[in-house]
Amino acid sequence: MQKRVLSGMQPSGKPHLGNYLGAMKPHIELQNEFECFYFIANYHALTTVRDQKKLAEMTQELAIDYLALGIDPKKTVFFKQSDIPEVTELTWILSTITPFGLLERAHAWKDAIAKGKKNPTAGLFIYPVLMASDILAYQSDLVPVGKDQKQHIEIARDIALTFNSTYGETFKLPQDLIDKNVETILGTDGVHKMSKSYGNTVDIFADEAEFSKQVMSMVTDPARIKRTDIGHPEICNVFALQKIFNLPKIKEIERKCREGKLGCVENKKFLCETIFTELKNAREKRIELRKNLDYIDKVLNTGAKKARKVATETLDRVKRHTGL
Numbered sequence: 001m002q003k004r005v006l007s008g009m010q011p012s013g014k015p016h017l018g019n020y021l022g023a024m025k026p027h028i029e030l031q032n033e034f035e036c037f038y039f040i041a042n043y044h045a046l047t048t049v050r051d052q053k054k055l056a057e058m059t060q061e062l063a064i065d066y067l068a069l070g071i072d073p074k075k076t077v078f079f080k081q082s083d084i085p086e087v088t089e090l091t092w093i094l095s096t097i098t099p100f101g102l103l104e105r106a107h108a109w110k111d112a113i114a115k116g117k118k119n120p121t122a123g124l125f126i127y128p129v130l131m132a133s134d135i136l137a138y139q140s141d142l143v144p145v146g147k148d149q150k151q152h153i154e155i156a157r158d159i160a161l162t163f164n165s166t167y168g169e170t171f172k173l174p175q176d177l178i179d180k181n182v183e184t185i186l187g188t189d190g191v192h193k194m195s196k197s198y199g200n201t202v203d204i205f206a207d208e209a210e211f212s213k214q215v216m217s218m219v220t221d222p223a224r225i226k227r228t229d230i231g232h233p234e235i236c237n238v239f240a241l242q243k244i245f246n247l248p249k250i251k252e253i254e255r256k257c258r259e260g261k262l263g264c265v266e267n268k269k270f271l272c273e274t275i276f277t278e279l280k281n282a283r284e285k286r287i288e289l290r291k292n293l294d295y296i297d298k299v300l301n302t303g304a305k306k307a308r309k310v311a312t313e314t315l316d317r318v319k320r321h322t323g324l
């Protein structure tokens with residue numbers, strides 16, 4: 001049997017290079033090898049977005065972005081989280097066996113509290129239980145995400161183990177799938193992980209001028225003031241990205257940088273062109289997809305039907321095992 005891969009992404013802003021390398025690109029590549037379920041996590045986004053128009057718009061935009069990047073609805077089950085009520089139903093059931101302390105130790109929750117988040121909601125606190133339901137409802141084997149989501153998958157595993165030992169074998173135990181080369185992509189500041197909240201993103205579908213501005217603003221090796229200064233690629237974030245985007249040329253880039261023969265500006269221009277070229281087809285496809293929004297709805301509805309079938313089977317089993 002082919003292994004099942006599942007992942008979700010929140011519609012909470014424009015996708016950046018971190019999302020692309022840590023999640024979207026691997027998601028697309030995995031379609032060729034596995035049975036894939038991908039969804040737009042609009043229920044999770046409700047914990048941060050409270051504008052009806054914005055949420056609906058961003059959901060549609062993310063669907064377009066994903067399809068443009070190469071999600072193939074013939075191969076992959078692609079849907080919206082809120083179209084599967086069985087998952088939210090399962091969330092309640094799982095919350096009754098999830099220790100409070102487990103959720104208190106979740107990094108995302110701890111960070112929110114440490115940053116002094118005002119009036120944190122119950123929804124934010126049980127965010128990992130909804131995520132566990134997403135994963136377990138589809139009996140997923142592998143969950144490809146960026147490193148920042150690893151703990152949430154461990155929590156899903158813990159919840160599955162507790163449920164199985166309490167009520168008997170019900171859920172498959174999921175495993176994270178994290179690409180070692182792109183665990184965490186740093187932002188343009190070269191310090192923090194790339195994230196909208198740090199304002200250090202390179203937005204993959206920004207227009208050409210903006211995209212180039214963002215790439216050219218990347219901080220490089222601080223020891224290099226002049227083009228001829230000796231470089232230290234091991235501490236340079238641009239070099240880290242070159243390793244991903246221009247691997248065949250990486251030896252030459254490294255040597256020239258160390259010898260002070262490749263300037264940072266030149267290096268960034270080259271990186272910028274390579275990424276832009278890689279995304280050229282997706283950019284064009286996005287324009288086409290936007291002309292046919294009915295098609296987007298159709299794809300998501302078809303995906304929801306397939307996903308619901310699987311989630312319903314799991315929920316029926318859960319109900320039998322719990323005596324509901």
Ligand code: AMP
Nearest residue numbers: 010018019022023145146184185193194
């Ligand atoms: P988010 O934008 O936080 O909702 O994340 C969506 C997906 O992108 C998740 O799988 C994250 O792990 C991944 N991701 C977000 N930021 C980064 C980053 N800077 N580096 C690698 N992966 C990331």
Ligand code: TRP
Nearest residue numbers: 007008009010041044131134135
């Ligand atoms: N919490 C994930 C994020 O912010 C999105 C998500 C929701 C998800 N449910 C999931 C990811 C299930 C993987 C599996 O990126």
